[in-house]
Amino acid sequence: MPTDELKQDRPPASLALTALRVPAVAVAFWITKGLTTGMGESSSDYLVHRLPPVVAVALGGIALAAALALQFAARRYVPWIYWLAVAMVGVFGTMAADVLHVGLGVPYFVSTAFFAVSLVVVFAAWYGCEKTLSIHSIYTTRREAFYWAAVMTTFALGTAAGDLTAVTLHLGYFASGVMFAVVVAVPAVAHRWFRLGAIPAFWLAYIATRPLGPRSRTGWAYPTPGAASTWAPVRSAWL
Numbered sequence: 001m002p003t004d005e006l007k008q009d010r011p012p013a014s015l016a017l018t019a020l021r022v023p024a025v026a027v028a029f030w031i032t033k034g035l036t037t038g039m040g041e042s043s044s045d046y047l048v049h050r051l052p053p054v055v056a057v058a059l060g061g062i063a064l065a066a067a068l069a070l071q072f073a074a075r076r077y078v079p080w081i082y083w084l085a086v087a088m089v090g091v092f093g094t095m096a097a098d099v100l101h102v103g104l105g106v107p108y109f110v111s112t113a114f115f116a117v118s119l120v121v122v123f124a125a126w127y128g129c130e131k132t133l134s135i136h137s138i139y140t141t142r143r144e145a146f147y148w149a150a151v152m153t154t155f156a157l158g159t160a161a162g163d164l165t166a167v168t169l170h171l172g173y174f175a176s177g178v179m180f181a182v183v184v185a186v187p188a189v190a191h192r193w194f195r196l197g198a199i200p201a202f203w204l205a206y207i208a209t210r211p212l213g214p215r216s217r218t219g220w221a222y223p224t225p226g227a228a229s230t231w232a233p234v235r236s237a238w239l
Helices: 011-020 028-052 053-074 079-103 108-130 142-166 173-193 198-221 231-239
Strands: none
Touching: 028 053, 028 142, 028 198, 028 231, 053 079, 053 142, 053 173, 079 108, 079 142, 108 142, 142 198, 173 198
């Protein structure tokens, strides 16, 4: 949803082609984002099933750190580096949410609330320092650090929220995916017809696409939480 509001605080024209560190928001952005979220959860599930959970989380953290190091070193938007970082955030963000519930026994209501509050704190700190949350203002290292902190928190929040609706609220994975598909459309409709600002509309849609991607993927394989066997090995490994 690229609008004038989203484009505010762009770098000077002389830097426009080299300074921005994130992609333009277009249809391709949302498609790629949805694919990386599904891949992130699939990869996370595979790792914790194949490896001891501590080792899997450690590997996920190392891969995330390496991807972000590449991203920060690039100093401009390089597609394969940026989307590699997003994919690694997807893997580690899923692990972070799963560790709270499966490893520590934290209920999904609590973990979802925790990550939601964490995201508010990140946004408040970002806005307090930079006076904007526009992703088209990401042309300094500090703004990029705030951006990736927000992205990582949205991934953890989306994972927890998706499991909350599918498992705790007993909607099942497929129904949960359908619900989040509707939720994703709400900010777009509110922006188009009800004058919701482009920046809040973007971030609301960004948060909702996190549970949409993996929940719809999981829903095709496991329409109801009880049909899934994925949690048993993870829970057993942690115990």
